[in-house]
Amino acid sequence: PSKPVKEWKYTTCNYCSTGCSIELGVSAEGRVITSRGHAGADVNRGKLCIKGILEHDLFHSPGRGTQPLMRERAHQPFAASDWNSALDKTAKQIKAIQDQYGPDSFAIVSTGQLLTEEFYALGKLVRGQIGTNNYDGNTTLCMASAVSGYKRSFGSDGPPGCYDDFEHTGCLMAFGSNLPEQHPIIYWRLKEAREKRHFPMIVVDPRVTMLAQFADIHLPITPGTDTVLINAMMHVIFKEGLADEHYIAQHTQGIDDLRQLVLDKYDPKQAQHICGIDEDRIRHVARVYAKASTAMSIWTMGINQSTHGSDGVCNINNLNLITGNIGKPGGTSLSITGQCNAMGTREWSSCSGLPGYRYLEKSEDRQHIANFWGIDEAFFPPARGLAQTDIFPAIESGQIKGLWLVATNPMTSMPNQPRIRKAMEQLEFLVVQDVYEDVETNKYAHVYFPAAVWAEKEGCHTNTERRVNLTRNVLPAFADSKPDFWIFKEMSKRFQDRNPIAFPQTAEAAFNEMRELSKGEGRTLDISGMTWDRIEAARGIQWPYTEADAAADEARIGKVIAIDTQLRVDYKGARRLYVDGKFQTDSGRAQLICVDFVNNNECPDKDYPFWLNSGRVVEHFHTRTRTGKIGNCNKFSPTPYMEMNPDAAAELGIEHGCYVRLVSRRGDAVVMVQTTHRVGRNMVFIPFHFHDCVNRLTLGLLDPYSRQPAFKQNAVRVEKV
Ligand code: SF4
Structure with a gap:
């Protein structure tokens, strides 16, 4: 920077799910002029990728919203407004649409980009006050299959592994994951681990990605056939006696059906013709994986964004369960999440259920949250409503009349844009809440809420390895933009007449509510031992982290009394889930799930080759x-x-x-x-x-x-x- 930095402020990167700790340099004039990686952070150890290095430029980037905007019809010019008018109009329109067409005729789609406290606040507003069941996140485009697969296999969401597994594993298999471009600092951690101690890396990807270029074995699979490859690998593992039968017997259920399916139908000789990988190569990778001291699988969108994404995740879990590779250092199945706080929305947003990994389908969970929030349990529906990808067809059919989009841009991100465009034009009312006024989706909006950028507000992110990290408020919000938390709090006031609720008044108060709500015997997502100061001092803490964990750590390292940006308090090291082989299913055993291949993709043909x-x-x-x-x-x-x-x-x-x-x-x-x-x-x-x-x-x-x-x-x- 041309000007000297007067002060460094602590934040977490707001792009990908790696969760890098960043310090932003603020000049004497109060401008954020540079970014640097925090050397003491476990995750990135001082490194940043190109996006993180340039992240300070966001504060002063063009196109930012300066004030609320309103208009009667989409595509007309917007008129400048003020917050009271824009919030009043939005609340009035939501209520009018719900009164005329029913509570679920208004939908809300959020994001994986907000801070966790904002997710919690939005969830409380939507589930506890507005009362629509059609509430989802853009995370349905990104990691919904991982969530679903983890729940089906292990009884709960939550990636069981962590980056430290790279330091211990005997073999890594990556499915549809191009780390050097998607998650560069996770890739750097993997590369460092392999430079210290070479272990085989197998990359499954139809394309020769950057990660594939660094692999020992690249399997250029036919798109959409990962379940065939994994089933054929399991065929070899069972047939050659390479499965961990002790682990299977102690900790899983469903082995007989799975064994029969893969032995009967997935001989590599036949499988090779579907998945495009030579039978000898399938046998070789099966042996390498099963014979390794420990082995781990990672995946990203190549698995999740598929007609059988959830099955693909279950099958990766199957592979790890039958080889005893869950809950061990270096033995895990780790979904590499997409957005910076996709995990935060999974944990706390209530998009697909209730906060803190509680579910609408479970009566005890509905009762627990209703009691905690002081509302009637009957207010909650007994099952989740429409996902984002079902909301747009529901707009087309007239079932959804109004939509509130928070930090998401479906006019670029959704598949089949011609169809999405038509749906957007049918909406009676659209409110767009975004940092940028010139976002494509705003062309269709009736009200625009200008939101603050990530470090103009305070709160947490959770990264891929369940590490909760903190962003401090570095600058006041730009012009008349507002932190998302403030927008939700103000909207809550406008629904108190219908459904009164005690709403947290600050982001830190929301965090303390979440801590309280997370407590519970045997719950994995327990953050009760975390405070914002402890998180900053540790440069991120992985959950579960209970009050007992915090007391034990403080007895060992002393109380955190001051934050020095160069100090990192050494909280308890890498945390993994299911270390004791006990899962979150009713039986406590992991479920092995039969995944048979169904060819249901749009495949090339003579017209579209x-x-x-x-x-x-x-x-x-x-x-x-x-x-x-x-x-x-x-x-x-x-x-x-x-x-x-x-x-x-x-x-x-x-x-x-x-x-x-x-x-x-x-x-x-x-x-x-x-x-x-x-x-x-x-x-x-x-x-x-x-x-x-x-x-x-x-x-x-x-x-x-x-x-x-x-x-x-x-x-x-x-x-x-
Ligand atoms: Fe940010 Fe991800 Fe780059 Fe780290 S790797 S600096 S979290 S974009």
């Missing part, structure tokens, strides 16, 4: 609402492009650097070609970040359990322009 795959680039995050504004991120990756195999391109007379039209059954998009052997002859790949591009083409068939869309299995043709 290419698989269309999508994914991230390192410079951008999600729909570029932020990274598209940050000069250096955008300079490195300013436009969309399409990877195409040079041989396939030559056959069509297409040259590197020229533009082509891509056509699917939903629509078309024009994009520049980069020829590369990263993709096979029957596949093209486009980064998903750009507006009016890949999601004009995607179909988005849904997983039956998680309702997550299959972004990566679509068929397209390529035309010269």
Whole structure:
């Protein structure tokens, strides 16, 4: 920076789920002028990726909302407003729609980007006051399959492993996860561990990703056939006596059916023709995995964003359970979550149920939360409502009339954009709450709430390894934007006449409510021992962390009385779930789940001969609402492009650097070609970040359990322009 830093302030990165500790440098003039990684943080040990290094630029980035806006009809010019008018109008419209069409005719879609206390506050407002059951998060596009798979296998959500597992594992298998671009600092932790002690890394991905380039074995699988590969691996493991029969007998149920399914139907000889991996290679990786001292599986969107994402997660859990690789250092199944606080929304937002991993379907959970909030249990529905991906079809059919979008941008992120656009135009009332006024979805809004950026407010994130970390308030909110927590608190006041509730008045008060609510014998998500000061002093604490844990740590290291940004208090080390082999199911045993392959994707054919795959680039995050504004991120990756195999391109007379039209059954998009052997002859790949591009083409068939869309299995043709 050209000006000296006067003060460093502690935060957590607000992009991906790695959860890096960042310090922001503030100048004497009160401008945030630089970012640096915190050297004492367990997660990133002083490192940041390009997005974190440039994160301070967000405070002063263009396009930020300065004041609430309103208009009668979408596409008319907005009129400047004030907070009281915009909040009053929104509350009035929600009530009017609910009175006319019923409580569930108004839907709310949140995000994985808010702070955890904001998720809790929004959940309390929606579940305890507004009373619509159609409340979900954009996390349905991202990690809903992991949540569903963990619940089916282990009886609860919650990734059981942690980054420390890289230091102990004897083998790592990555499914559809390109860490160097998606989660660069997790990749750096993995790389450091492998440099100290080489262990085999197997990467399953249809594309030669950056991670695949560093692998010992790359399996370029046919899209959507991961369950076939894993079943064939389990076939080999059972047949060759490589399963951990002791662990299976002690800690699982359902082994007979699973064993029979994979032995009867998934001989690698047949499986190779479906999944595209040679039978000898399947046998080899099965042996490597099962014979390793410990083995771990990681995955990201290649598994989750699929018509059978939840089954894919269960099958990864199966593989780990039959080899005894759960709850051990280096033996785990670790979902690498997408957004910075996707875990926070899973834990506390109440999107798919009730806060603190409690569920609408369980009477005792409804009763517990109703008592805690001081409301009638009958106010809660007995099952969750529509997921985000079902809300848009419900708008189309007229079932949903109004929508409140919080920090999410479906006009770029949802599959099948032509259909989403039509749905948005049907809404009687749309309120968009976002840091940026120029976000694409705002074109359809009737009210716009300008929100503060992440470090203009205070609260926590939970990262992929269940580590809760803190963001301090670095600057006051820009212009007349407001912290999301403040917006929810003010909206709560406007529903007190209908459904009175004690609403937390500060984010820290919300955190203390959550701590209280999290207590309970045998509960994994127990954060009762955490305080904001302890979290900052430790640079993040993993849950479970009980009051007894906190007392034991303080007896050992002394009370935290002052925060020195260079000090890191050494709280108890890496935490794993299910170390004792006891799971959260009724029986206490993990459930082995039979996953049979169903070919239900949109596959290439003679009219649409290419698989269309999508994914991230390192410079951008999600729909570029932020990274598209940050000069250096955008300079490195300013436009969309399409990877195409040079041989396939030559056959069509297409040259590197020229533009082509891509056509699917939903629509078309024009994009520049980069020829590369990263993709096979029957596949093209486009980064998903750009507006009016890949999601004009995607179909988005849904997983039956998680309702997550299959972004990566679509068929397209390529035309010269
Ligand atoms: Fe932020 Fe993720 Fe980069 Fe870390 S790896 S600096 S959390 S974007």
